[in-house]
Amino acid sequence: MSIGTHVNINTAPRSISIFGSTGSIGCNTLDVIDHLGGRDAFSIAAISGRGNIDLLAKQARDCEAALAVTADDSRYRDLKDALSGSGIEAAAGPSALVEAAERDVDCVMAGIVGMAGLAPTLAAARRGADIALANKECLVSAGSLFHREMDTGGGRLLPVDSEHNAIQQVFDSNQRDSVERIILTASGGPFRGLSLDEMRQVTPARAAAHPNWDMGLKISIDSASMFNKALEMIEAMHLFALRPEQIEVIIHPQSIIHSMVGYSDGSVLAQLGTPDMRTAIGYALTYPRRPHLPVERLNFAELARLDFEAPDETRFPPLRLARLAMEGGGQLGAILNGAKEVVLEAFIEERIGFLEMAEIVETVMDRMGPGETPTDIQSIYDADRDARRHAGEQIAARAR
Numbered sequence: 001m002s003i004g005t006h007v008n009i010n011t012a013p014r015s016i017s018i019f020g021s022t023g024s025i026g027c028n029t030l031d032v033i034d035h036l037g038g039r040d041a042f043s044i045a046a047i048s049g050r051g052n053i054d055l056l057a058k059q060a061r062d063c064e065a066a067l068a069v070t071a072d073d074s075r076y077r078d079l080k081d082a083l084s085g086s087g088i089e090a091a092a093g094p095s096a097l098v099e100a101a102e103r104d105v106d107c108v109m110a111g112i113v114g115m116a117g118l119a120p121t122l123a124a125a126r127r128g129a130d131i132a133l134a135n136k137e138c139l140v141s142a143g144s145l146f147h148r149e150m151d152t153g154g155g156r157l158l159p160v161d162s163e164h165n166a167i168q169q170v171f172d173s174n175q176r177d178s179v180e181r182i183i184l185t186a187s188g189g190p191f192r193g194l195s196l197d198e199m200r201q202v203t204p205a206r207a208a209a210h211p212n213w214d215m216g217l218k219i220s221i222d223s224a225s226m227f228n229k230a231l232e233m234i235e236a237m238h239l240f241a242l243r244p245e246q247i248e249v250i251i252h253p254q255s256i257i258h259s260m261v262g263y264s265d266g267s268v269l270a271q272l273g274t275p276d277m278r279t280a281i282g283y284a285l286t287y288p289r290r291p292h293l294p295v296e297r298l299n300f301a302e303l304a305r306l307d308f309e310a311p312d313e314t315r316f317p318p319l320r321l322a323r324l325a326m327e328g329g330g331q332l333g334a335i336l337n338g339a340k341e342v343v344l345e346a347f348i349e350e351r352i353g354f355l356e357m358a359e360i361v362e363t364v365m366d367r368m369g370p371g372e373t374p375t376d377i378q379s380i381y382d383a384d385r386d387a388r389r390h391a392g393e394q395i396a397a398r399a400r
Helices: 024-035 053-063 073-082 094-101 115-127 143-153 162-170 173-178 196-200 217-225 227-239 277-286 318-328 332-348 356-368 377-399
Strands: 014-019 042-049 067-070 089-092 107-110 130-133 157-159 179-186 247-251 257-263 268-272
Touching: 014 024, 014 094, 014 115, 024 042, 024 053, 024 107, 024 277, 042 053, 042 094, 053 067, 053 073, 067 073, 067 094, 073 089, 089 094, 094 115, 107 115, 107 277, 115 130, 115 143, 115 332, 115 377, 130 277, 143 227, 157 162, 157 227, 157 277, 162 179, 162 227, 162 257, 162 268, 162 277, 173 179, 179 227, 217 227, 217 332, 227 247, 227 318, 227 332, 318 332, 318 356, 332 356, 332 377, 356 377
Parallel strands: 014 042, 014 107, 042 067, 067 089, 107 130, 130 157, 179 247
Antiparallel strands: 179 257, 257 268
């Protein structure tokens, strides 16, 4: 048996549920689990997806999951038929996702994109599972509430976003007072050298082509516009209990340094690695151990150079909107995120331009204001709904 083919993480397999298993995070998670020993190392309690029923059913059969859930109520029969004869339980709908999240497991991979992942992740946190968090909305829209549920359950929060995972690896929690700043790196996407006029002409197809990372359509466009980095700034503030002014962003085109932490003695600690989500996923699944993972190793002689430049908030205004949300507090995180999801869809459908996305989100934030800090999930849903409605109105007005 080759090194790394099997890792005895515990004396018994660790139980895990994977939400969003058919997406990029979910597929990479299953790949990491297979490399770490598969069913000998992990027992899959539940997996979930949405529209790709064939893939969801195949994954459930391959990993011998106890339960497979589609978020789409109307696809229940399709999933049940696809799992016929396997002995795997099928379920469908948002309530089924929450029920699956409440199952007694050691770890939950929270990989559902968007607000759809909020309720099941909160349920898993409240029950006490360790949360491998790849869903930004839990902290961006519901930071205080999410931390309250984590405190109630007593599980560990393990970030899976490469930037936050990198910070966790070099963040000295025992000397929190010595942390001066964190520096989130951003590739700058495919448009960092374009003028404003050129960016106004960007098409969805061009925005979806990320230079370094293999991601889905929406995440790639979020990265190209820097909305993804804006959400990561807010997420980092909540995740590491920092002040807004302690969070910096630097453009780093090679995506080799995934983020850095600056300390009071002038030291800056960085986590480096090739752009491969399996590194962060493996770290989260096996923390605090470091198993062998099948990722490309850095060759510093071939790398030769690492470049950095300050981000231009004129061409990438979501970074400025993130600071407004962090400083304003209240519901602004949920408002920014809700409006962003609507303008992203409108851009993909070519109803608005690339730069109009940030313009509309800022208008919605100004119109709604901070409001009160959300104390329950319904208040978060209300802020999200209102933000989406206002964004839709702005999009419609521009089409006239």
